[in-house]
Amino acid sequence: MEEAAARELLVAVNPNTSSSLPFxxxxPYGEGLLLASAGKxxxxxxxxxxxxxSRCWPRSPDLVDRSRVxxxxxRGASIDVVLDRPVRNxxxxxxxxxxxxxxxxWQSPQARVRYPERSVVPASTAAGLSGLEIIVDTREKxxxxxxxxxxxLVRHRLACGDYGVVHDGRLVAAVERKSLPDLAGSLANHRLEYALAELAALPRAAVVIEEDYGQLFALEHSREARIADRLARLQVRYQSVPIIFLGTRGLAQEWIYRFLGAARQWVVDELAAGSHIDGQPGNRALRSAPAAYSASESSVRRWAYTVGLPQPEKGPIRPEVWAAWRRTHPRG
Incomplete structure (x- = not known):
């Protein structure tokens, strides 16, 4: 449909006068999503x-509304539409x-707020938590x-992160946990940057800190502003991986539980919604998620040496080496 390709939302009178849906x-989603609607x-x-x-769209539509999109x-089982106009957008x-x-x-923010009992938003996060399986990295102490x-809980060596959710052998969500001293150390030696680069390759990921943000400025033997600046730069660079300060271990554990439960439910919803709306399960991020389980660093070092990839004998393995390993070993 040519109109859909123009990135406009079009509302027209339904030429089928016998229909109970007059519009x-x-x-403009995909090749064009055509709906009969009860209202404008x-x-x-x-x-x-x-x-x-699509053949039901008339050749000469009687338009009642037309807006650039x-x-x-x-997003999951819904399609968000934002229009280029100041109101009702x-x-x-x-x-x-x-x-x-x-x-x-079809709903707007006003409809959801005024009639919450009529809300048709997909099931709440709690529905995704029954029987949740969390993979704990074997290196997590x-x-x-x-x-x-x-x-x-299942212990296994994860490709990245300390806690994760796996679907079909792929790591679809992971959380990296850090105490405040560990955060400061990983910022100083750049380990956090490597970790964020790996987490950013996942469909869903986060970093959880077991302290309040204000405690950054109470660290001893550290230049507080420098640590805060490094953290801010990394958050901007890896904006898809939120860095969350949660104050206590208990709150951090609760947040991770809720986050991974929501991620597990998101996978279920995404597979179903993708099949129904797009004709194929999931989305690109879900289908390209990396293998869940990682080989040992020693085996990756040996492999890098045999294929001629430069890698120091000590220190963290470079992200590009891990990426090359995963491309040639899609199942870890």
Missing amino acids: LLLV WPRERSIFCMELP LACER RSQLVFTTCRGREMIF DGYDFAYQPVR
Whole structure:
């Protein structure tokens, strides 16, 4: 559909007068997503929609609204649409199931706030936590036992991070845990930069610090401003990996549990939504996630030597060497 390629959101009168949905909505997602809609814009209430084949779009549509689209991206079981206009510029198409039927709702922030009981946002994070399996890196010392959470812990050498969630042999989410002294040390010797580079290759990742941010400026034998500046530069460089200060070990453990549970549920939703909306499971990030389990550093060093990749005998293995290893060993 040529109109969809123009990156515009088009609303037209439905030429099928026998339909109970009087409008057509053409969304510039993919090759064009055509919906029959019960309204022109979701004001106070969410609007029910039904997907139609592209041939149902009329050659000479009777347009009632036309707006340039700034962003149109799928996130899980919904498509977020941002329009280039000052008001009524944000909306969301939610793909959900109700009473065994697949349904699509068009909603705006106003509709969700005013009618929270009618919200059709996908299931909450808690639904993803039952039977959660967390992989704990074998190099993790004095780690968390998640004694008060319903999880199953499995120890294995992870490709990166200290705690992770695995799907189909691939590491889809991981969290790196650090105490404040470990954070300062890894900033000084650049280990944190290497770790962030590896975490950034995952679909979802984070770094958790077991202290408040203010404690950075109470470190002894360290130049506080320099540490804070290095940390800020790394966060800007690796913006996809949030660095979270959580104050205590207990809060850090709880946050990791919630984060990995949400990531596990995101994988389930993404696979289902991708198959339904895009015609293939998951998204590009999920399909390109690296192998979950890592070889030992000694074996990677030997491999790098045999293929002629420069690598010092001591110190951390360079990220480009790890990347080359994973390209040639896709299952770790």
